[in-house]
Amino acid sequence: MGGDFAPQSTVQGAVDAVRELENSLQVLLVGDEKALRTELSQYDYPADRISIISTSKVVTMTDRPTRVLKEKRDSSLIRAVELHSEREAAAVVSAGHTGAQVAASLVMLGRIEGVRRPTIGSYFPSENGVALLVDVGANTDCKPIHMLQFAAMGSIFVEHFFERRPARVGLLNIGEEQTRGNQLAVSTYYLFERSGLNFVGNIEGRDIFKGAADVIVCDGFVGNILLKFAETIYELLLARFQGALNIGLPNEELHQALRGFQKDFDYAEHGGVPLLGVNGVSIICHGRSSARAIKNAIREAVIMVERKIPEAIREGIEQYHAGLFSRGIARLHSYQEWRERHSRESD
Amino acid sequence: MGGDFAPQSTVQGAVDAVRELENSLQVLLVGDEKALRTELSQYDYPADRISIISTSKVVTMTDRPTRVLKEKRDSSLIRAVELHSEREAAAVVSAGHTGAQVAASLVMLGRIEGVRRPTIGSYFPSENGVALLVDVGANTDCKPIHMLQFAAMGSIFVEHFFERRPARVGLLNIGEEQTRGNQLAVSTYYLFERSGLNFVGNIEGRDIFKGAADVIVCDGFVGNILLKFAETIYELLLARFQGALNIGLPNEELHQALRGFQKDFDYAEHGGVPLLGVNGVSIICHGRSSARAIKNAIREAVIMVERKIPEAIREGIEQYHAGLFSRGIARLHSYQEWRERHSRESD
Numbered sequence: 001m002g003g004d005f006a007p008q009s010t011v012q013g014a015v016d017a018v019r020e021l022e023n024s025l026q027v028l029l030v031g032d033e034k035a036l037r038t039e040l041s042q043y044d045y046p047a048d049r050i051s052i053i054s055t056s057k058v059v060t061m062t063d064r065p066t067r068v069l070k071e072k073r074d075s076s077l078i079r080a081v082e083l084h085s086e087r088e089a090a091a092v093v094s095a096g097h098t099g100a101q102v103a104a105s106l107v108m109l110g111r112i113e114g115v116r117r118p119t120i121g122s123y124f125p126s127e128n129g130v131a132l133l134v135d136v137g138a139n140t141d142c143k144p145i146h147m148l149q150f151a152a153m154g155s156i157f158v159e160h161f162f163e164r165r166p167a168r169v170g171l172l173n174i175g176e177e178q179t180r181g182n183q184l185a186v187s188t189y190y191l192f193e194r195s196g197l198n199f200v201g202n203i204e205g206r207d208i209f210k211g212a213a214d215v216i217v218c219d220g221f222v223g224n225i226l227l228k229f230a231e232t233i234y235e236l237l238l239a240r241f242q243g244a245l246n247i248g249l250p251n252e253e254l255h256q257a258l259r260g261f262q263k264d265f266d267y268a269e270h271g272g273v274p275l276l277g278v279n280g281v282s283i284i285c286h287g288r289s290s291a292r293a294i295k296n297a298i299r300e301a302v303i304m305v306e307r308k309i310p311e312a313i314r315e316g317i318e319q320y321h322a323g324l325f326s327r328g329i330a331r332l333h334s335y336q337e338w339r340e341r342h343s344r345e346s347d
Numbered sequence: 348m349g350g351d352f353a354p355q356s357t358v359q360g361a362v363d364a365v366r367e368l369e370n371s372l373q374v375l376l377v378g379d380e381k382a383l384r385t386e387l388s389q390y391d392y393p394a395d396r397i398s399i400i401s402t403s404k405v406v407t408m409t410d411r412p413t414r415v416l417k418e419k420r421d422s423s424l425i426r427a428v429e430l431h432s433e434r435e436a437a438a439v440v441s442a443g444h445t446g447a448q449v450a451a452s453l454v455m456l457g458r459i460e461g462v463r464r465p466t467i468g469s470y471f472p473s474e475n476g477v478a479l480l481v482d483v484g485a486n487t488d489c490k491p492i493h494m495l496q497f498a499a500m501g502s503i504f505v506e507h508f509f510e511r512r513p514a515r516v517g518l519l520n521i522g523e524e525q526t527r528g529n530q531l532a533v534s535t536y537y538l539f540e541r542s543g544l545n546f547v548g549n550i551e552g553r554d555i556f557k558g559a560a561d562v563i564v565c566d567g568f569v570g571n572i573l574l575k576f577a578e579t580i581y582e583l584l585l586a587r588f589q590g591a592l593n594i595g596l597p598n599e600e601l602h603q604a605l606r607g608f609q610k611d612f613d614y615a616e617h618g619g620v621p622l623l624g625v626n627g628v629s630i631i632c633h634g635r636s637s638a639r640a641i642k643n644a645i646r647e648a649v650i651m652v653e654r655k656i657p658e659a660i661r662e663g664i665e666q667y668h669a670g671l672f673s674r675g676i677a678r679l680h681s682y683q684e685w686r687e688r689h690s691r692e693s694d
Contacts, residue, residue, distance in 0.1 A: 125583075138521055140529035174485055174571040182487035182568045205575030209583055221529045222569055224521040228552030229573060233580055236472075236556055236611070241604045257588045264583070 001031040001058045001076040002096020004288050010095065011039035013294020018049040021299055028053050028089055031076035055079045059096055061287075065103035077101060081108050084280050091281035091301035093272060095289040101282065102137065102275060109280040112314045114321060117142075118277030119150045119220075120284060121157070122227050125264035127211035132158055133172075134276075136227040139220035143334065147171075147188040147217055148324075149317065151197055153276040154215035156316040160307045161300075162214070170203035170213030172222065178202070183335035184219065190338050192217075196323040234265035271296030274304060276313060281305055348378040348405045348423040349443020351635050357442060358386035360641020365396040368646055375400050375436055378423035402426045406443055408634075412450035424448060428455050431627050438628035438648035440619060442636040448629065449484065449622060456627040459661045461668060464489075465624030466497045466567075467631060468504070469574050472611035474558035479505055480519075481623075483574045486567035490681065494518075494535040494564055495671075496664065498544055500623040501562035503663040507654045508647075509561070517550035517560030519569065525549070530682035531566065537685050539564075543670040581612035618643030621651060623660060628652055 001007055007029075014027040026049050029036050033054040040050065057075035059068050072078055077096045083089040085108040094101050102120070111118060120137030123130040134154040139146065155167040171189055173181040178189045180202065192199040203216050208226075218226070241258065271293055272285035281304045283297045304310070329341070348354055354376075361374040373396050376383050380401035387397065404422035406415050419425055424443045430436040432455040441448050449467070458465060467484030470477040481501040486493065502514040518536055520528040525536045527549065539546040550563050555573075565573070588605065618640055619632035628651045630644045651657070676688070 140521070140532075172572060174487070174568055174575075182566075185568070205572040205577075206579050208576055209579050218572075219529075221521055221532070222572060225519060225552040225565075225569060226573065226576060228521075229555055229576075230552075232553050232556050237584070237608065240607045240611075260587045261584065264587075 001035075002094045002287075003285065004095075005290065006095060007031060007035050007039050009289055009291045010294050011036060012043070012291035013289075013298065014050055015040070015043045015045045016291060016295040017298040018045055020295065021302060025049065025298075025302060026051070027298065028080075028083060030080040030083065031055055031058070053079060053083065059100050061097055063097060063100060065097070065099040068097070068100045069103055069107060078104050078108075081105055081282065084282070085109050090305045091283065093283040093285065093294070093297045093301050095272075095285035095287060095294065095297075098284055098287075101284055105275050105278045105280065105282040109278040109282065112277055112279055112310065112317065114317050115153070115277040115313075116149055117146050118275055119153060120273055120275055121150075121154055121215075122223075122273050123270060124208055124216070124230065126209055129162070129211075131208065131211065131213055131216050133208070133216045133218065133223055133227065135218065135220040136223035136273075137220050137275075138224050141221075142184060142219040144184065144188045144191045144338070147184070147219065148191050148195055148197075148320065149277070151192065151195070151199075151215060151217045152317055152320045153313050154217065155197060156313050157274065157276055157309060158214045160309050160312055161303060164214050166198040167214040168200045168212070169197045169215045169217065170200050170207075172205075172208075172216050172218035173202035174204065176202055176204070183338075187335050187338035188217070190342065191324075191329065194324070194327050194329060196320055230265060234262060237261060237265075271300045274300070274309075278310070280310060348382075349441045349634075350632065351442075352637065353442060354378060354382050354386050356636060356638045357641050358383060359390070359638035360636075360645065361397055362387070362390045362392045363638060363642040364645040365392055367642065368649060372396065372645075372649060373398070374645065375427075375430060377427040377430065378402055378405070400426060400430065406447050408444055410444060410447060412444070412446040415444070415447040416450055416454060425451050425455075428452055428629065431629070432456050437652045438630065440630040440632065440641070440644045440648050442619075442632035442634060442641065442644075445631055445634075448631055452622050452625045452627070452629040456625040456629065459624050459626055459657065459664065461664050462500070462624040462660075463496055464493050465622055466500060467620055467622055468497075468501055468562075469570075469620050470617060471555055471563070471577065473556055476509070476558075478555065478558065478560055478563050480555070480563045480565065480570055480574065482565065482567040483570035483620075484567050484622075485571050488568075489531060489566040491531065491535045491538045491685070494531070494566065495538050495542055495544075495667065496624070498539065498542070498546075498562060498564045499664055499667045500660050501564065502544060503660050504621065504623055504656060505561045507656050507659055508650060511561050513545040514561040515547045515559070516544045516562045516564065517547050517554075519552075519555075519563050519565035520549035521551065523549055523551070530685075534682050534685035535564070537689065538671075538676065541671070541674050541676060543667055577612060581609060584608055584612075618647045621647070621656075625657070627657060 030053040055076045057072045059075045059077045080092045081104040084092040117139050119135040121132040121134030122136045134150045151169050158167040159165045173185045272283040275282040285297045377400045402423045404419045406422045406424045427439045428451040431439040464486045466482040468479040468481035469483040481497045498516050505514040506512045520532045619630040622629040632644045
């Protein structure tokens with residue numbers, strides 16, 4: 001029931017998924033039974049592979065995440081997460097209220113042991129495909145150890161999901177040198193260098209598109225602003241080209257160019273992004289997700305389950321921590337700590 | 348001598364300025380006399396309105412700003428700032444090393460009394476023209492009082508330069524509500540509300556283009572990343588459209604659309620941006636500035652001098668400070684202070 005075009009786009013996305021993806025895939029549609037049956041009746045699909053779980057409520061965009069958990073247990077979103085937590089479903093996919101999905105996933109699936117703050121990354125176009133910018137999930141006022149965990153979870157995800165090994169990790173910053181940036185960036189750089197990550201150094205705003213890193217790490221304040229800004233680029237482009245588009249696109253090359261730009265920047269066309277650091281697979285889709293985006297998100301969920309990515313994160317986080325311990329820097333909580341350490345080492 | 352296309356673009360920009368701008372304008376070109384004479388000889392212009400100040404050195408992009416001040420006093424950049432500080436010139440315009448220009452301006456022109464950190468803003472396209480994003484000048488790890496001063500200086504600049512009164516001030520943040528965002532954003536919101544600024548609330552990344560604010564305030568870490576990211580959008584667009592462009596643009600509408608996008612995002616086409624908070628007019632141009640950008644930057648300098656914008660900032664900053672004093676919040680240096688104050692007021 002979640003998202004601007006639900007249940008049309010979610011149901012169509014589910015139908016396309018069971019038609020096009022592997023034969024063992026089963027989809028549980030959670031929500032208003034009547035509405036879902038009506039939608040489903042329009043499609044021809046293997047009926048034994050889609051079932052409906054009926055719920056009475058819907059989470060709206062104005063609901064407070066914490067209240068939803070208490071007062072809307074029988075909503076499509078919360079019930080879907082619950083089905084996953086009960087292992088009735090192997091993963092959950094939603095285009096609904098992101099805050100509520102995150103809150104429900106944290107509470108019902110639980111955090112992976114050792115993970116301080118689960119994180120959401122987002123894909124940015126880059127010269128060799130995409131880069132994962134992490135955190136874009138509003139984890140503000142971060143410490144270096146949080147940034148390290150974002151980097152570790154992002155790396156493990158990219159290595160398993162895109163099979164790019166080892167994932168190259170960059171730190172979003174305002175200059176190339178290790179002493180540039182704000183206090184968080186400077187102390188995070190120090191930690192990344194000693195972390196066992198495949199750290200390629202600072203990535204400036206101008207380098208995001210250039211493909212120098214597979215995972216670009218920033219705190220959730222910066223990441224969220226950058227993501228929401230990037231999401232409007234395509235709208236601005238469309239507005240500018242409206243006149244030209246109205247009279248029809250005169251040739252195929254131009255059509256391809258605009259389509260390429262859409263592929264880069266129209267986040268509603270993408271699949272979803274995973275919530276990393278929880279015990280399970282919770283895929284967060286854009287509110288404006290099309291059926292195509294929903295189908296892609298379901299495909300992502302399948303890959304994450306098959307490749308056991310949450311388990312890989314559990315093991316990986318432990319290894320990164322052990323690596324830091326062995327270097328005597330289990331903690332690095334502040335700029336002050338970095339300064340003390342840095343001045344000791346420089347003596 | 349500064350910038351990727353100097354001295355060609357700087358000399359041509361100066362020639363165009365004295366040709367096209369008002370009759371009283373005189374330009375002093377500072378740099379290698381021979382190179383400047385050779386460039387100038389190609390143009391037809393009122394010879395009594397351009398003079399050359401000969402210097403022996405040039406600041407390169409790898410120079411350290413602080414060393415430049417000591418070791419390259421006879422460089423074009425430092426001498427130009429010095430001419431302004433000696434009141435031989437009413438303003439200084441450069442497309443050279445930004446860090447060195449800022450350092451020289453701070454030291455030789457000095458800060459306006461009461462200004463903690465001078466700031467650089469940059470223009471972002473918006474539905475009603477442009478919005479000034481401030482700070483983009485790498486003032487990292489800011490306190491609320493710094494943000495207030497960025498807002499005040501940005502407002503005064505916009506009000507005098509664009510004659511938009513009162514300037515609408517927004518705070519770049521990750522949500523609409525006043526309690527959203529990181530600790531800096533939350534405590535800055537509190538201060539803005541009580542500041543006498545024409546504060547319109549939080550501006551999210553998705554709203555930057557929408558024209559809801561004339562001045563959008565953020566710390567220099569966020570601002571610099573956002574600016575450098577935005578600067579690459581036009582490059583990405585051009586790369587995408589290269590195929591279509593190579594075979595020629597088939598119609599005028601499309602040409603206009605691309606040109607509009609260029610106008611929005613090609614920062615090398617803009618004039619410069621002022622360093623706000625120093626005793627003088629120091630205009631910072633993009634390294635890739637065209638002759639047109641240089642001419643526009645000279646025009647900006649003329650307007651700033653004629654409208655006495657540095658003096659307006661001096662008076663305005665005092666007024667904002669007095670306003671805060673009268674509300675009993677002369678200082679707000681940290682999130683902790685905000686919390687204490689906020690909980691007292693909520694009692």
